[in-house]
Amino acid sequence: MAESAVSLVIENLFPLLVQEARLLRGIHGKVASIKAELEIIQSFLKDADTTAEKEDMSNVVKTWVKQVREEAYHTENVIDEYIHNVIASKIQDISNNLKEKREMAVSYRFNTIEQGGPSNDAKSVTWHDPRVASLFIEEAEVVGIESHRNKLIDWLVELPSNHTVISVVGIGGVGKTTLVKKVYNNEKVAAHFDCCAWITVSQSYRMEKLFRDMIKQFYKARKEIAPKDIETMEEIKLIEVLRQYLHEQRYIAVFDDVWDTEFWGRIKLALPNNEKCSGILITTRKENVAPSHNESSSYYVHKQPPLPLEKAWELFCKKVFQLEGGNCPLELVELSRAIVEKCEGLPLAIVAIGGLLSTKDKLKGFVKERQGITLEEVAQDFLNQLIHRSLVQVARVDYVSKVRRCQVHDMMRGVILSRSEELSFCHVSIKNISSFDGNGRRLSIQNSVNTPLDSMTSSQTRLDSITSSQTRLDSITSSQTRSILVLGVDEVPTSVLTTCFANFKLMKTMDFEGSPIDYIPKEVGNLFHLRYLNLRNTKVKMLPKSIGKLHNLETLDLKRSLVSKLPAAISGLHKLRYLVAYIGNNNIKFNIDSRQAVKIHSGIRCLHSLHKLFKIEANNIALIAELGSLRQLRKLEISKLKRENGIALCIVLEKMSHLQSLRINATSEEEVLELQSMSSPPPLLQTLILRGQLEKLPDWIPKLKSIVRIGLTWSRLMDDPLKYLQGLHNLMDLGFYDGYGGKQLHIEGGGFQKLKFLGFRNLRGLNRLIIDEDALPLIEKLEIGPCPQLKKVPFGIHHLKSLKDLQFEEMPKEFVLSLQPNEGPDFWKVKHIPSPSVWMGWIWAHGFGFEGPNPNSLFG
Secondary structure (H helix, E strand, O other): OHHHHHHHHHHHHHHHHOHHHHOOOOOHHHHHHHHHHHHHHHHHHHHHHHHHHHHOOOOHHHHHHHHHHHHHHHHHHHHHHHHHHHHOOHHHHHHHHHHHHHHHHHHOOOOOOOEEEEOOOHHOOOOOHHHHHOOOOOOOOOOOOHHHHHHHHHHHOOOOOEEEEEEEOOOOOOOHHHHHHHOOOOOHHHHHEEEEEEOOOOOOOHHHHHHHHHHHHHHHOOOOOOOHHHHHHOHHHHHHHHHHOOOOOEEEEEEEEEOOOOHHHHHHHHHOHHHHOEEEEEEEEEEEOOOOOOOOOOOEEEEOOOOOOHHHHHHHHHHOOOOOOOOOOOHHHHHHHHHHHHOOOOOOHHHHHHHHHOOOOOOOOOOEEEEHHHHHHHHHHHHHHHHOOOOOEEEEOOOOOOOEEEOOOHHHHHHHHHHHHHHOEEEEEHHHHHOOOOOOOOEEEEOOOOOOOHHHHOHHHHHHHHHHHHHHHHOOOOOOOOOEEEEEEOOHHHHHHHHHHHHOOOOOOOEEEOOOOOOOHHHHHHHHOEEOEEEEOHHHOOOOOOOHHHHOOEEOOOOOOOOOEEEHHHHHHHOOEEEOOEOEEEOEEEEOOOOHHHHHHHHOOOOOOOOOOEEOOOOOHHHHHHOOOOOOOEEEEEEEEEEHHHHHHHHHHOOOOOOOOEEEEEEEOOOEEOOOOOOOOOOOOOOEEEEEEOOOOOOHHHHOOOOEEEEEEEEOOOOOOHHHOOOOOOOOOEEEEEEEEEEEEEEEEOOOOOOOOOEEEOOOOOOOEOOOOOOOOOOEEEEEEEOOOOOOOOOOHHOOOOOOOEEEEOOOOOHHHHOOOOOOHHHHOOOOEEEEEEEOOOOEEEEEOOOOOOOOOOOO
């Protein structure tokens, strides 16, 4: 990290060197001297890193590295202050300090590989498109758990009791979560239960939040809508809701990483023993946390052992020697076996060290832009490497194989927190924020780390604690803090918010997503260096005019906030790359009246660096023409498009060579989208969503070689669009909602070779769907309905061997009855599918076992 900090400073010195005319006399030479000193020191640091990898670093070297890192941070601060305030008086001191550090390294006889300049590691690295890598991400390879998995499945499914509780106990990193995940995702288990929930507990948890998460997951599993008022419910009411809902369900619930001995006593109150063979799984490091077999004969405890040596070796080789087919080269056998023995059979340690060795010397410190590639794409590439190395775990992947949520193992989190403290990253709870002295480079404000907030006696006690602890923060008049991240706090005191905006003038990143704030102080204009401001899921209603002073701002995220207008001053943010302001069916607007209409155009035109623009109302040609200036756009959503403006929009879109996602909404479902005139569509387009009538499918859509997702709503095409779309070789997600008005659809053999999701919704005229053999080989989810004229099960649906999720919604009575288990003439066509479901008006069937009315049906 010290080497990365020095590298960052060297890069930041270049703007000072090229602006010699603006520097005071004699300072240019000092800046050049600092740069030279840093390049020499950087070589010492690389050698120190090499030494640390081979053997323990001496305390002397550790101290020197720490001092260098702090001086690098100091230098960065002065550079930023200089850029803002033209402060040059501190340059001399820095030059002297760095010279001392370099002389100290020489006097201590530190070795250096390449003195006097940057090392060969600075060479450019070939970049690989992260979108390609993301298509092939699979779950971590595991070995040695098959027998344990089968035992747990037998307890749940083959030998079920009225209320099975299984506790998986073992030391950290032994594979408890991996084992339970394998059980939870097993097709036999998924088909056995009506609804499911996976809850990660960990050391710091809030009971009310866990109950809310359970409610949402259980309802979602049955395609139902959870009660809207659960966010305001207290614990007792939440328990009542859960007990009432689960009383008639065969449910399965997982509680991962439980530490608290009192947890089971509280959580079981919400999980009724309804004599329907429900199942509960718990993972924990502490055996005394697990429900005892003495409590009930249906309570089981499985003690997860470390991997035996031969299985540990197999896992290590799979991870490290992938290119060699999992075979360890003879010259590395002795060393590799020594590493495996050090891991003591812990899968987490094996895959972490294995992932590190498999990509050794390929991963660099901070994200740097590369020629022709955005910072975001570089960062995605790094994330893919971290996933490949098993240092980051994939939590959720969408139907186009894009990683949507990641997490780290709790042991890895402990390592991260330890290193963060060592490297002056700061992590505090809102309760003891007074301990923060303003020196941490990155400030993470969270609820109490060790004690659940439920344990506090009252809200007044919590408020008193927060109020008494913020005095120290109020007294901070300046800070070197560069980023603030607020996570899961119930309250952010006004004084804390004001202090951050008024006095933390070197701030670059502020992330308040989901925090309980309702305004942004006008002092936000003081943050000259601010690049990232996230107000997503907050209650902020308006932005101060001073936001126009943030000339370095690159990202402004207002998604699902309450902001409905943007000040006209935002047009001055020429570096703005991401303006994310999607709010349900409302539209973000510039805060101007009709007499200033021209400013809305010039405001958009000036945002040359913009990468994302959502919900822009394109209801006049002048505004559409302004969009042509935004040549860097990656994502664009147009709303309220009129037919007569379609040709002008096509001309603009042809100029957007970087566009990856395009959403176009007509003024209403009766408005025609005139999009035929585009001869050269954006070549990198991956997502296309059209909402409006199409007289015919635009000719340019089948030419989209990079497209992975298409959605057509209200299109009402009369010619079968599938014959034009099935040749799109990268298409993975395709949906129609009132998108086709004809009677028959035909998916031909060999069509849609990569498609994973297919939806036919609200096709009122469809009476026949044909699926040829060899079509849709990778399809995982198929949704059909309402289709009142489709009275027969799609012909050829039995060919879809990869199908895991099949849903028919509001189908004719004849259709539903033909699928009755063991009685309906068409049941054989779908019996291979793990989790089919169907509803017809008042009838709801899950697994095609009819269960009566479904009050939450969207169509009932």
